[in-house]
Amino acid sequence: xxxxxxxxxxxxxxxxxxxxxxxxxxxxxxxxxxxxxxxxxxxxxxxxxxxxxxxxxxxxxxxxxxxxxxxxxxxxxxxxxxxxxxxxxxxxxxxxxxxxxxxxxxxxxxxxxxxxxxxxxxxxxxxxxxxxxxxxxxxxxxxxxxxxxxxxxxxxxxxxxxxxxxxxxxxxxxxxxxxxxxxxxxxxxxxxxxxxxxxxxxxxxxxxxxxxxxxxxxxxxxxxxxxxxxxxxxxxxxxxxxxxxxxxxxxxxxxxxxxxxxxxxxxxxxxxxxxxxxxxxxxxxxxxxxxxxxxxxxxxxxxxxxxxxxxxxxxxxxxxxxxxxxxxxxxxxxxxxxxxxxxxxx
Amino acid sequence: xxxxxxxxxxxxxxxxxxxxxxxxxxxxxxxxxxxxxxxxxxxxxxxxxxxxxxxxxxxxxxxxxxxxxxxxxxxxxxxxxxxxxxxxxxxxxxxxxxxxxxxxxxxxxxxxxxxxxxxxxxxxxxxxxxxxxxxxxxxxxxxxxxxxxxxxxxxxxxxxxxxxxxxxxxxxxxxxxxxxxxxxxxxxxxxxxxxxxxxxxxxxxxxxxxxxxxxxxxxxxxxxxxxxxxxxxxxxxxxxxxxxxxxxxxxxxxxxxxxxxxxxxxxxxxxxxxxxxxxxxxxxxxxxxxxxxxxxxxxxxxxxxxxxxxxxxxxxxxxxxxxxxxxxxxxxxxxxxxx
Numbered sequence: 203x204x205x206x207x208x209x210x211x212x213x214x215x216x217x218x219x220x221x222x223x224x225x226x227x228x229x230x231x232x233x234x235x236x237x238x239x240x241x242x243x244x245x246x247x248x249x250x251x252x253x254x255x256x257x258x259x260x261x262x263x264x265x266x267x268x269x270x271x272x273x274x275x276x277x278x279x280x281x282x283x284x285x286x287x288x289x290x291x292x293x294x295x296x297x298x299x300x301x302x303x304x305x306x307x308x309x310x311x312x313x314x315x316x317x318x319x320x321x322x323x324x325x326x327x328x329x330x331x332x333x334x335x336x337x338x339x340x341x342x343x344x345x346x347x348x349x350x351x352x353x354x355x356x357x358x359x360x361x362x363x364x365x366x367x368x369x370x371x372x373x374x375x376x377x378x379x380x381x382x383x384x385x386x387x388x389x390x391x392x393x394x395x396x397x398x399x400x401x402x403x404x405x406x407x408x409x410x411x412x413x414x415x416x417x418x419x420x421x422x423x424x425x426x427x428x429x430x431x432x433x434x435x436x437x438x439x440x441x442x443x444x445x446x447x448x449x450x451x452x453x454x455x456x457x458x459x460x461x462x463x464x465x466x467x468x469x470x471x472x473x474x475x476x477x478x479x480x481x482x483x484x485x486x487x488x489x490x491x492x493x494x495x496x497x498x499x500x501x502x503x504x505x506x507x508x509x510x511x512x513x514x515x516x517x518x519x520x521x522x523x524x525x526x527x528x529x530x531x532x533x534x535x536x537x538x539x540x541x542x543x544x545x546x547x548x
Numbered sequence: 549x550x551x552x553x554x555x556x557x558x559x560x561x562x563x564x565x566x567x568x569x570x571x572x573x574x575x576x577x578x579x580x581x582x583x584x585x586x587x588x589x590x591x592x593x594x595x596x597x598x599x600x601x602x603x604x605x606x607x608x609x610x611x612x613x614x615x616x617x618x619x620x621x622x623x624x625x626x627x628x629x630x631x632x633x634x635x636x637x638x639x640x641x642x643x644x645x646x647x648x649x650x651x652x653x654x655x656x657x658x659x660x661x662x663x664x665x666x667x668x669x670x671x672x673x674x675x676x677x678x679x680x681x682x683x684x685x686x687x688x689x690x691x692x693x694x695x696x697x698x699x700x701x702x703x704x705x706x707x708x709x710x711x712x713x714x715x716x717x718x719x720x721x722x723x724x725x726x727x728x729x730x731x732x733x734x735x736x737x738x739x740x741x742x743x744x745x746x747x748x749x750x751x752x753x754x755x756x757x758x759x760x761x762x763x764x765x766x767x768x769x770x771x772x773x774x775x776x777x778x779x780x781x782x783x784x785x786x787x788x789x790x791x792x793x794x795x796x797x798x799x800x801x802x803x804x805x806x807x808x809x810x811x812x813x814x815x816x817x818x819x820x821x822x823x824x825x826x827x828x829x830x831x832x833x834x835x836x837x838x839x840x841x842x843x844x845x846x847x848x849x850x851x852x853x854x855x856x857x858x859x860x861x862x863x864x865x866x867x868x869x870x871x872x873x874x875x876x877x878x879x880x881x882x883x884x885x886x887x
Contacts, residue, residue, distance in 0.1 A: 251736040252707075351826070365827045366600070395599040395763065397824045400807040404823070422737055425809030449813045464811070466741035468770035470793070471810045477748075478770065480741030484706045 212239035219276035247431030255440035265293035302382035306389035308369035319357035344375040367398035439496035446525040561619030582781040598778035645718035649730035651710035708739035787865040797867035
């Protein structure tokens with residue numbers, strides 16, 4: 203999928219990515235033919251439920267799957283350089299320097315035995331030939347930049363001495379230590395309270411404006427992506443089902459799964475609805491992904507397509523203006539359903 | 549006490565002692581819950597919201613008497629249950645049940661679904677008509693599970709299905725009150741909506757009263773009749789759902805509501821957001837006066853010294869603040885509180 207602006211080369215481009223895990227029970231197809239791209243200074247939001255492949259995708263980009271456990275095919279182009287099949291040492295030199303990641307749970311992403319400062323210093327010195335004193339100064343600056351009070355003394359604290367919000371800030375400081383050009387944030391605020399979440403989202407937005415990085419934010423919270431993302435990709439069962447600008451996804455969603463997500467969420471900005479409109483059933487096993495459209499067992503409209511839903515996998519195609527969906531429904535049917543059945547109930 | 553009140557908490561307090569040194573002397577206390585007064589009416593859903601560490605889970609455990617309060621009183625249908633012993637509490641447990649947050653750790657992995665859901669009958673020595681197996685299968689059907697899954701183990705189910713198993717277990721004895729501690733927060737969005745709808749249906753069918761403990765303000769607005777906002781072990785504001793969401797009086801409530809991300813790209817630029825600085829202070833050594841004053845943008849001298857009472861500023865709407873918001877249309881003079 204090429205970006206709608208097209209002129210600039212995307213900083214990260216993923217083409218036909220497949221990540222399969224062979225297990226005793228069968229092959230887990232966590233990511234199956236996924237393509238997307240992000241430009242510098244832009245934010246892509248990846249939305250989906252657990253098991254939709256969003257975290258596996260980000261770990262593949264970062265080269266963090268253990269060797270021999272995952273079968274990765276396709277292309278992951280970072281500034282034109284393909285990371286799939288690249289020597290692990292070469293990926294390690296890129297990681298931290300050109301791309302960095304913020305994890306969901308800062309307590310398990312940081313080493314409990316080392317002080318917060320020494321972990322930032324380590325990350326910085328791996329990529330920069332500087333003395334410990336210079337790196338320490340840099341760490342203090344970074345902690346101050348992400349809003350840790352008293353950074354001069356807190357730099358020697360251990361992760362357990364930080365609160366959840368401060369730990370997440372410290373991890374962001376670590377991720378930013380080498381001014382990465384690509385920042386992947388995997389559920390960066392899920393473990394945080396709503397007031398702290400607002401602080402962290404502000405921080406990510408400010409930092410992006412400052413460094414002009416490409417940002418990928420992975421979340422299940424549509425509110426969070428609406429705050430941050432320029433473009434949104436909705437994933438289901440390891441595949442993209444819808445992709446467009448953030449505005450388009452919220453004002454004119456085209457895929458029944460996206461409708462389902464919107465109907466499942468109670469919203470503070472609307473009148474209270476009497477009843478939520480959940481999606482029936484539960485996400486499929488990634489070992490036995492349903493034939494045809496993977497969403498067909500849960501789709502309320504699959505009957506409109508006859509046998510097509512269960513026999514043929516819908517192509518991920520542009521339905522106008524860079525709005526991509528993978529759905530068999532015709533344009534008229536989608537418009538009719540959205541206008542008459544979905545939007546009035548939201 | 550009102551006849552409609554099913555459960556009443558008066559000045560409820562839970563201070564966990566901190567012991568240090570060889571003699572394990574008490575050197576302080578975590579003031580997890582510090583002076584809660586509220587009532588739960590029959591048939592209503594009261595939600596308790598707040599950030600992590602505000603004492604909402606402790607409150608739930610006090611109401612169900614999984615913890616014994618260090619002060620105050622809990623009455624269920626007029627009967628004081630504050631200091632009942634384990635064995636005296638047991639018959640009361642038919643009336644109060646609990647739904648837990650984590651559907652993975654709250655079900656015994658070595659027991660079948662049948663054993664888990666049938667446990668309340670065994671423990672309470674109740675013989676349901678038609679036998680335990682039939683009763684359990686009816687319960688499974690009621691919560692939207694296949695009754696044939698009676699002999700399966702928890703690991704064979706997804707998170708949402710496990711939460712349904714937990715709900716079936718709480719319903720076995722037809723309780724009057726269900727305390728649900730974050731019942732949907734561990735679930736995916738689409739599954740969350742299914743469970744929220746299920747809880748609503750069950751409430752209508754069995755006349756249940758719910759105390760929901762939650763942090764997701766959007767879900768809370770959807771499910772609740774009344775909402776209590778907690779901060780550092782105390783209630784900051786308690787009101788009907790509509791009043792609380794449309795005319796929040798406590799600055800903390802205002803800040804919480806403004807921090808919720810709205811899934812609408814047009815809104816993000818023109819919505820005023822109040823940014824709270826810093827983190828929640830430690831409940832070991834809570835701030836003097838109003839506990840929120842360290843993070844409040846309206847705080848004045850008086851807030852540091854005098855703790856504002858939880859005063860009724862509008863009918864059914866209580867807030868503990870010297871300088872409440874949204875009071876311009878009130879008949880009660882809020883300055884009486886501040887002076």
